[in-house]
Amino acid sequence: MKRAKFSAVLVTTILCFVFWLLITGQITALIAGKPSIQVLAAGCIVSILVAVFTARFFIHESAWYLLRPDRFFTLLLYCIVIFPIELIKANCDVAFRAFSPKLPVNPGIVKIPTEMKSEYGKSMLANSITLTPGTITMDVAEQDGKTNLYIHWINVTSTDPEKAGDAIKGTLEKWVGRIWP
Amino acid sequence: MIMEELVFFAICFIVLAMILLIRLIGGPTVADRAIAADSIDLLSDMALILFALYSGRSVFIDIAFITAILGFIGTTIIGRYLEGRL
Amino acid sequence: MRIVIDVLIVISLFFALAGVVGMIRMPDTFCRMQSSTNIATLGILGVLIAGILYSAVCLHDPAMAVKLAVMMVFYIITNPVGAHAIAKGAYKHGIRRVDEELACDQYGEDLEDEE
Numbered sequence: 001m002k003r004a005k006f007s008a009v010l011v012t013t014i015l016c017f018v019f020w021l022l023i024t025g026q027i028t029a030l031i032a033g034k035p036s037i038q039v040l041a042a043g044c045i046v047s048i049l050v051a052v053f054t055a056r057f058f059i060h061e062s063a064w065y066l067l068r069p070d071r072f073f074t075l076l077l078y079c080i081v082i083f084p085i086e087l088i089k090a091n092c093d094v095a096f097r098a099f100s101p102k103l104p105v106n107p108g109i110v111k112i113p114t115e116m117k118s119e120y121g122k123s124m125l126a127n128s129i130t131l132t133p134g135t136i137t138m139d140v141a142e143q144d145g146k147t148n149l150y151i152h153w154i155n156v157t158s159t160d161p162e163k164a165g166d167a168i169k170g171t172l173e174k175w176v177g178r179i180w181p
Numbered sequence: 182m183i184m185e186e187l188v189f190f191a192i193c194f195i196v197l198a199m200i201l202l203i204r205l206i207g208g209p210t211v212a213d214r215a216i217a218a219d220s221i222d223l224l225s226d227m228a229l230i231l232f233a234l235y236s237g238r239s240v241f242i243d244i245a246f247i248t249a250i251l252g253f254i255g256t257t258i259i260g261r262y263l264e265g266r267l
Numbered sequence: 268m269r270i271v272i273d274v275l276i277v278i279s280l281f282f283a284l285a286g287v288v289g290m291i292r293m294p295d296t297f298c299r300m301q302s303s304t305n306i307a308t309l310g311i312l313g314v315l316i317a318g319i320l321y322s323a324v325c326l327h328d329p330a331m332a333v334k335l336a337v338m339m340v341f342y343i344i345t346n347p348v349g350a351h352a353i354a355k356g357a358y359k360h361g362i363r364r365v366d367e368e369l370a371c372d373q374y375g376e377d378l379e380d381e382e
Contacts, residue, residue, distance in 0.1 A: 022337050023246075025239075025330035091309045095282060098289030098302055107298055130347035133304040136297070136354045137347075152354065154301050184269060184321075190276050197287045204290055204299075212296050212357035219349065220290065220303045224283065227314045230335070231276070234321050239331045246338055253345040260352030263360040 008059040009051050016047030060119060071179055078175045086132055086170060094133040094154065108156035109138065111148050112165035114173065121180035122147060128172050135168055184235070191231040198224040215259045222252035268324055272317045279313025286310060296362050300354060307346045315339045 020043035021027045029035045066072055097104055116122045126137040126149060139150045148161075151168060158164050201224070204217040226245045233241035261267050282305055289302030315335050322331040 019337070022333050025334070027333060028330050087308055091282060091305060094289070094301060094305050095285035098285045098292065098305070103292065103294070105293070105298055107295070126351070127344075127347040130350050131304070131308060131343070133301055133308065136300060136304070137351055138354050138358060152297050152301075154298060184272070184325075186273065187276075190280060193280055194283065197283055200287055201290065210296055210357070210362050212353060212360070212362055213299060215353055216296075216300055216303045217290065219353075220286070220306050223306055223311055227279070227283070227311060230314055230318050233331075234318055234326075237326055237328070239328070239334060242331060242334050242338070246334070246341075249338065249341065249345075253349055256349035257352045260349070260354075260356035263353070263356030265359060 007064065008055045011064070012051035012055040012058050013047050016050050017043055020047060074175070074178050078179065082171065082175050083128060086172065090132040090134050097154070104155070106155050107152065108159070109150060109152050110156060110159060110161070110164045110168075111150055112161055112168060114147050114149055114165075114169075116147060116173075116177065116180070118180045121176055124180065125149075125169070125173060125176050128176065129168065187231045187235040191228040191235070194224050194228040194231070198228075211259075211263065215256060219252055219256045222248060268320070272321050275313045275317035275320075279310050279317070282306070282308075282313070283310040296357055297354065300350060304346075304350060307342070307350075311342055312339065315342075 021030065024039055024043070026035055026039055026043075066075065114122070114125060116125055122140060126140060129135050129149070129151060130137045134154045136152045137149055138152055141148050141150065151164075153164070153168065156164075157167060198221045201217050201221050205214055205221065208214045208217060226248055229241050229245040229248070233239060233245070258267070286302050286304075286306035289305065290299050293299045293302055315338060318335045319332045319339075322328050322335065
């Protein structure tokens, strides 16, 4: 098991401490200017301990990757505008299928190619596909140097990998590819 | 302003969770039961959040958060167990 | 404000009802899984956004709103992980559709090729 770098531990500590501030409600006291020293000290110790033991599972690549403004704002735009539109469209589609009396489902498992290189890009694309109703990612596999996603699809319209990929991924892959190539 | 209808919506979510008990008890496979349990967890979380809003006490939100974390860990571990690599 | 919150909660109730009806009616395990995603996305998001609005505007309690926002991010991150784990586990455990065949099953073909 490889050891984590110092920057990875530092970033994980900062994330844990921010999470502690948010969840204990200290963030409002900090803004008002009267934080409780005991709570802050306890959070500091706990987040350092957690980061030392878990940073090697959490950050594998460059730790300051998201700190460049263009990547960060692309991520923000993706999470607030692009992805919810796809989410609402897919939700209405699956709700319509559940309510219609004839149950128009045609399930199947298709294989689609993806061009993501980095681990975070692959996992973010797979999580986005799983989070849209109607498609669930079942496995990610390497084959002949290419990465393939196996996807359970509720309404198979095409079994050709390229066409199915276009129908499932839509605009998601382009936007994820701008954040993590 | 106190909205009384929040309690009514919470009761609606609990009724939906009760309907899902059919799938939890009579589901043909293990995976069906696991998904039904996960969904019941989500629906009761929503009811807890609505009740926290109605009563104005954030203790219920903490309870909902802990239920969410436990439900996630349980679902993932059942998945790993079915796969055969625990 | 009250109308906005009510509309958000009613939308979330509608999608939760759609998910529950789908889970009762769908013919096999994986399709039921798709319907449960329906509850887990718009169902929970509507309630959480309504909760953030209500606690920030009506209750004047920003700590509660921040807690609900953290909860929203947590749900978004962890739901696909659980769904993926249980889908893969169910497939490897040998749960298939019983009454009809799938439209296509490229995953099973590739698994057989490896063995």
